[in-house]
Amino acid sequence: MNVTQSKKPRVVVVSGGSRGLGKAIVAELLAEGDIVYTFSRSQTEFVTSLMAGPESQRFSWRAIDGTDFESVEHYVNEIFEREGRIDALVNNAGIAIDGVLTLMRTEDISSLLGLNLEGAIRLARSCAKFMLQARAGSIINISSIIGIRGYSGLSVYSATKAGLDGFTRGLARELGGRGIRVNSVAPGYLETDMSEKLNPDQRDQIIRRTPMGRLGKSADVTGAIKFLISDEARFITGQTVVIDGGITC
Amino acid sequence: MKRNEIEKTVMECIQRVCHEQSIPLKTVEFHHRVVEDLGLRSLDVATLTAFLESSFKFDPFSQNLASITDIRTVKDICDLYEKGLKGTLKPAATDDANDADSARIKRKLARRSA
Numbered sequence: 001m002n003v004t005q006s007k008k009p010r011v012v013v014v015s016g017g018s019r020g021l022g023k024a025i026v027a028e029l030l031a032e033g034d035i036v037y038t039f040s041r042s043q044t045e046f047v048t049s050l051m052a053g054p055e056s057q058r059f060s061w062r063a064i065d066g067t068d069f070e071s072v073e074h075y076v077n078e079i080f081e082r083e084g085r086i087d088a089l090v091n092n093a094g095i096a097i098d099g100v101l102t103l104m105r106t107e108d109i110s111s112l113l114g115l116n117l118e119g120a121i122r123l124a125r126s127c128a129k130f131m132l133q134a135r136a137g138s139i140i141n142i143s144s145i146i147g148i149r150g151y152s153g154l155s156v157y158s159a160t161k162a163g164l165d166g167f168t169r170g171l172a173r174e175l176g177g178r179g180i181r182v183n184s185v186a187p188g189y190l191e192t193d194m195s196e197k198l199n200p201d202q203r204d205q206i207i208r209r210t211p212m213g214r215l216g217k218s219a220d221v222t223g224a225i226k227f228l229i230s231d232e233a234r235f236i237t238g239q240t241v242v243i244d245g246g247i248t249c
Numbered sequence: 250m251k252r253n254e255i256e257k258t259v260m261e262c263i264q265r266v267c268h269e270q271s272i273p274l275k276t277v278e279f280h281h282r283v284v285e286d287l288g289l290r291s292l293d294v295a296t297l298t299a300f301l302e303s304s305f306k307f308d309p310f311s312q313n314l315a316s317i318t319d320i321r322t323v324k325d326i327c328d329l330y331e332k333g334l335k336g337t338l339k340p341a342a343t344d345d346a347n348d349a350d351s352a353r354i355k356r357k358l359a360r361r362s363a
Binding site: 073080125129130132133135174175177178 | 269292295296298299300302303308311
């Protein structure tokens with residue numbers, strides 16, 4: 001059995017699906033007809049409207065901090081109890097904290113590593129247990145071009161995203177024989193809540209250096225995610241797909 | 250859960266993994282070693298523990314109550330889940346192992362730099 005051959009809607013877990021790229025991923029998957037489970041620290045208008053709207057039958061949200069590993073694992077177990085399967089995971093939750101390494105607070109370093117890396121690894125482990133039983137599944141880790149190229153002031157964030165790409169390759173090898181695919185998607189600078197921190201000069205500089213001449217949009221990324229989850233990507237695993245308008249080329 | 254129910258579930262899970270992986274299996278005995286006698290590879294053992302977790306609603310490994318190296322035979326699996334379900338498992342003694350590992354690495358580095 002593979003992810004899309006089943007006529008049933010896919011059951012997809014998306015971490016951090018209340019805003020930014022995660023919100024766009026949730027909306028896109030719901031539009032595809034999937035059953036989407038997501039969690040984040042706080043409820044947003046987007047979440048409230050989905051829970052009250054026609055998609056409420058296929059959408060579930062829980063207030064969980066991604067570094068509360070035990071609660072995340074319980075939530076995944078609950079999803080499996082309810083649905084009987086987990087077809088795909090989009091490991092999207094993440095934070096970006098910048099700063100010169102020697103001036104960074106230890107607490108910030110721990111938060112970055114805890115959510116961006118350990119949180120993603122532990123969520124993948126929770127879901128992979130069920131995917132192993134089904135001998136099918138697709139895991140997408142949301143990485144970043146920051147993990148591929150060095151950027152001053154983002155060394156720790158970069159380490160978490162590069163770590164995530166390494167995790168993708170290792171896990172892809174580990175689970176490939178059981179029909180489970182693992183890939184990374186590495187967006188460039190997107191017009192999301194996280195890029196609002198950029199000042200106009202930084203923004204202009206990024207646009208100048210981008211061959212496509214603009215910042216990315218969430219929709220530029222969700223198409224690749226949909227594709228990687230789908231059966232169209234059935235022979236693609238262990239890859240990092242860079243979606244950055246060419247800034248790293 | 251009674252011991253015989255645990256044993257029955259463990260046997261069923263082993264048979265399911267062997268069947269799905271086309272591992273030839275005649276009979277499963279409690280003294281059989283999971284890797285050497287049954288022929289399960291590491292990912293098969295991972296799949297087996299996933300089935301066991303779904304059946305028993307309990308995962309001793311992620312809760313640090315056991316290490317996969319504690320399991321050699323089918324009986325070890327039954328014992329582990331029996332203790333786990335009774336709540337008599339104690340956290341795995343990983344610190345000692347880590348200390349031993351780091352001491353070994355330190356000795357190795359010291360020999361290299363000498």
